[in-house]
Amino acid sequence: MEFTCYTLPNGIRCIHKQVRSAVVNCALTVNTGSRDEEMSEQGLAHLLEHAFFKGTTHRKAFHINCRLENLGGELNAYTTKEETVVHATTLRGDFAKAAELIADIVFHSTFPQRELEKEKEVIVDEINSYKDSPSDRIFDDFEDMIFVGSSLGHNILGCKSALMKYTRDDLLRFVARTYNTDQMVFSVIGNVSAKRFKDTCDRYFGGMGESLRGFTRDAVVPVASFSKELHRKCYQAHCILGGRAYNLNDERRVVLSLLTNLLGGPSANSLLNLAVRERNGLAYNIEAGFTPFSDTGLATIYFGTDKERADECLELIDLELTKIRSGKLSDRLLHIAKKQYLGQITIAMENNESYMLSAARSFLVYNNIDAMETIREKIGTVTRDEIVAVANEIYGTQNLSMLMYR
Known part of the structure; x- marks a missing residue:
């Protein structure tokens, strides 16, 4: 294997490949997506992805947005049916800053309600943009039909009426249930030594408490072709x-x-x-x-x-x-x-x-x-x-x- 692999005591797996580059790419991939929402939580995984950027115990939203961008780097995230990923790109010398920021927003977010209300409006606009794009919307409708009766079927963005009701307590409960350390991988590619990689993982991710996955995903039900x-x-x-x-x-x-x-x-x-x-x-x-x-x-x-x-x-x-x-x-x-x-x-x-x-x-x-x-x-x-x-x-x-x- 071309990657160095390292598992922290709390179960977070870390992988690293050293390459000659002035840039470092790193990400925390979590085995949690819209499929892991309960019926009353549709759209919550995606809202959580947005909410990560709205404030932590150490930073306000403005400071999160500026931390890497002021250095020429970038921080982003996305949600799929089965995963959520927070990723960053920085110059080699700023790798530790990127790792610390990812750990901060995933493990120390406070989800201030005022910021959540503003971000809900952003997601409503995202939902509307999808509805204006039939080439995107048809995939959502098709998946609803193919995976009918399963959480795989519903739209990742959720619906407006449900979205507007969610509070920070809903997000905290979702994180506690689904963001389990044995379902996380921190990955790095860049000109970072194995020692620096291990030390950075220990410092910013090693102190998180262990949390094991306590549920299994619902099986999809049979469906007739249509x-x-x-x-x-x-x-x-x-x-x-x-x-x-x-x-x-x-x-x-x-x-x-x-x-x-x-x-x-x-x-x-x-x-x-x-x-x-x-x-x-x-x-x-x-x-x-x-x-x-x-x-x-x-x-x-x-x-x-x-x-x-x-x-x-x-x-x-x-x-x-x-x-x-x-x-x-x-x-x-x-x-x-x-x-x-x-x-x-x-x-x-x-x-x-x-x-x-x-x-x-x-x-x-x-x-x-x-x-x-x-x-x-x-x-x-x-x-x-x-x-x-x-x-x-x-x-x-x-x-x-x-x-x-x-």
């Missing part, structure tokens, strides 16, 4: 095809990741981009995605097009999926797909911030980080038969659902 149209005020038709997919511990996720990239990855020569955009000029954007969760996953194909030509797009997509499901994937195309995907991963790993965040998530889930040679081997051994089997299971008619705005 085909639905919703009428929204939008100029285009927006459409998602997809269904449930493999979880983080299913080895077939590697095969599906490769298939997803082949079908609708970021390259202009993805199969769906060639069929729908390049050869027929039907869509500006068409993409495929795969998101694995702890016990399930989500595979999607999204496109936006003229309302009159949406059915034509669906026919072209079905044609490409049928080719894959029936085994019409040449050895040459599979070889190119593997080489392309490996190249994208290698280039992405050159972005230290991106690599740090993905490594932290890997360590959080697997307590391990695959070396590039291991990744290369896993992708290189994928066979055409495996691609066909996964395509039939994930993109077969029995699993495929559709939601369209038109």
Whole structure:
């Protein structure tokens, strides 16, 4: 493993990779997201992410905002269905300041009610911006349907009516229940020695009391495939095809990741981009995605097009999926797909911030980080038969659902 790993007595895991750079990237990744909210807490995980920046026992909001920015660095955070991440980028000499600030806002936030009320208005504006963006909103609606009856389904932002009722006591209870030290990873990539890394972790994170996870996530319930149209005020038709997919511990996720990239990855020569955009000029954007969760996953194909030509797009997509499901994937195309995907991963790993965040998530889930040679081997051994089997299971008619705005 390229990373130095160190576990504090309170259970916080720390990982570090030393590279030659004037910049240090660091983050605290917590295995807590919107999925861990109870029914009466929807939107609370995301509100908490915002509230971290509003004051601690040591600092007011202004001082939090200025601490790293005045040094040319930056502090930020984001919330997903299963994680919350607070991350910073600084010059090498300011690494300890960044670590101390992250520890301060996560473990010593006071959540002043006056600041919370102002931040709720900011989140309301964020909710409204999502509603004005059908290409974003359709994903939320689709996930609501695919994961109906599960906390995975509801929107990360929550709803306005619930949001306005939350108090600092609600945040404190949520933190006490879900921010467990055995579910945290502090990750660092930069020109920091192993000793300095360990000393910094001990100093700023080692003094926190131990807190063990005392709950398990609710299992998702079965759902039948569906085909639905919703009428929204939008100029285009927006459409998602997809269904449930493999979880983080299913080895077939590697095969599906490769298939997803082949079908609708970021390259202009993805199969769906060639069929729908390049050869027929039907869509500006068409993409495929795969998101694995702890016990399930989500595979999607999204496109936006003229309302009159949406059915034509669906026919072209079905044609490409049928080719894959029936085994019409040449050895040459599979070889190119593997080489392309490996190249994208290698280039992405050159972005230290991106690599740090993905490594932290890997360590959080697997307590391990695959070396590039291991990744290369896993992708290189994928066979055409495996691609066909996964395509039939994930993109077969029995699993495929559709939601369209038109």
